[in-house]
Structures are given as structure tokens and as C-alpha cells.
Amino acid sequence: MSRPQEFDTQVALSQAMQVFWRKGYEATSMADLLHATGLSKSSLYATFSSKRDLFLAAFDDYRRNRAKDMFKMLGEDPARAAIEKFFRMAISDAGTCNGEGCMSINQAVELAPIDAEVASRVCGDFTGMERALAKTIERGQKEGSIASSMSALNLARLFVVAFPGLQVMVRAGCERVDIEARLTALLAVLD
Template sequence: MERTETRQKAPIGRPRGFDADVALEHAMRVFWAQGYEGTSLTDLTHAMGITRTSMYAAFGNKENLFRKALERYTEGPASYGARALLEPTARQVAAAFLVGSVRASTRPGCPTGCLGVQGSLAAGDLGSSARDALVTWRNEHTALLRDRFRQAVDQGDLPSGTDPEVLARYLMTVANGIAVQAAGGATRDALQQVADMALRSWPAA
């Protein structure tokens, strides 16, 4: 009679002792408040409640973590941008975009301003990758607005002589300015007045 040996399989991977989603949320808020270069690894691991080894294993290096945090920001606090594009008219798109910018930049319990604007404005060589990622991020959002306004021109919702590129950059510049002003302490009401003024000059079909 053959003897059969029973061997216990070792676990393939050691389970994480933390919630990666919660940790990423905390990392996003640190980058949002302090910017890429202003955030140290100690700041991140302290806020995330994990060790550096765990951070590297779960998210990669600081640059990769920043990119993941930016994705989370896009899907969370900055998701107003994608929703605004679904509005039926170009003016409603612009209104929803600016209102969303005001609210996201002055959100209770969150850092003021916008991660996508202030995250790496003053970055040196060490932060060049993060700065380039944010330039790409802002350009992509401008392009989405441009395409939506081009559609509005084709449909007669905007005057035929309207330049969709310029209009999109105008809207993005106002939104970026709102974020910078919010970071400087401007109130939600004051910034909403700025958004309302920008909409008063909106081109009529």
C-alpha cells in the first residue's frame, strides 16, 4: 500500500494589512494640500498609515503614487468635468464646469484649490515628471471641452465664427484661476460671482 504524503501549501501572497483604497484617498489629499514636491515620503506614509515598504509594494514609487492619486482625483472631486460635458447646451456645459470648479475648490473637509492646478506649479527637476503629468491632464480636459464646443458650433448652438479651441482655453483659464484664488482663501460665494461674470460674456447663437 502506497503511502501518500499530504503537504500544506504555503500562501501565495501575504495579504495586505490595510485598505489600499482608503490609503490612496489619504495620499491624494496630501498631494492636494502640499503639492508633489512639498510632499515627503514620510508625509505620505504617515497619512496613509503604512510603512514605506507597503507603499512601494502597493503603489510603486512616489511618482506612480502621484499619478494614481491624480486618477482618483479625476474620478472623485474633479468628476464634475465629465458630467458637465453631458449638458444639453454649450452654455450649460460652461456653467456646470465653472460651478463644479468653485465647489470642488472650496469643498468642506478637503484642501482648497485644485490638485490638477497646484499639484506641481513650482516643481523643479525632481518634480518634472509630475509637472508634465499635470500639463497633460489639463490639456486633455481642455481638448474635451474644445470637442464639445466644436459640436455645439456644428449644431448651431454656438455662433458659426466661434473658435472652440479659444473658448475651451478661456473656460479652463477661468476655472484654473478660481482654483488658485480658492487656495489663497477666497470664499465660495466670491468665486461663484466670478463664475457668473464669466458666463455673462458667453457667445449667444
């Protein structure tokens, strides 16, 4: 008879996610994960099977939470203000959390080029963002907060391409005034 689990899986997942987010997958050791979660090696392996499985579970948890936040924010009225708020939050977040930025953007660079499962998740995140932005832009065009006559899908595609670029600029330490000027130029395509 196996022993009952004596820890909260969600808490352990969150603690592991913070380590992966801060250090990246490759630089995170099992010792780092054991220290962060407070779990024994046997408990960690019994629950998550491997470092990779733990990473994928933590990454999926991060992605679910971020998508929920994005949908909530983009659902606010008026649509143009919601899009601006979303991008300002993304820029702000990229400069906080010790500069870790968006975990999906990090993995687009670190693992996606060599791991098809991670690449699929990252591309899914971009596609989900594109759909959410297109829906919001279309709503804004109908309500009048977005004056651009360009198709909502094409505008959304432009914003999806700009999303990682703005985050990289923040993480690279570019001047805030320069980042703000680029965001202003990007948002102007909605007018």
C-alpha cells in the first residue's frame, strides 16, 4: 500500500514554476527544484515522474493563468483601452519579477527550437493571443473605440509580433521613454 501524498501539488508546482521561470529549464537542477519545493526526490518523482514532466506541468499552469488574465483584461470596455492596458501590463511585468519576463517568450527562445512539445505550446500561446486580440479589436471597431479599418485579424497579428519585441526591449534595459514611444506608435495603428 502506497503512502498518501503529504504535500499540496499545486503549491509544489507553483514553487517549481518560479525556479524554471527565473533560471530557465536547462539551468535548473534537481537540487534547485528539491530546495524550492521542499520535497524529497522520491516524492517529486512519484508525483511528476521527471524534471521535464514537472517543467511541462509548471509551464502549462503558468500558461493557463496568463491566458485567464489576458481574457479578463481584454474583455473590459472600451476595447482600445483594454488593449492598451494589456500591453502596458506586459511591459510592466517584463521589468518585474527580477526581470524574468514572460515565461512563454523565454521558452520560445530556450526550448521551442529543440523541443516540439514546447514549441507547440508556445505557438498555441501566440495563436490564442491573436484570437483574443482579433476578437477585442473587432469589438472595438463595432463600438467605435477603434477607428482603424484594417482587418481585426491583421491588426491582431501585428500586435502578436510586437508583444515579444516590447518585452525583449524591457529586459535588455532599453530606456523607458523609447519603449513608451514604440508602444504609442503601435497603438496608433488602432486609430
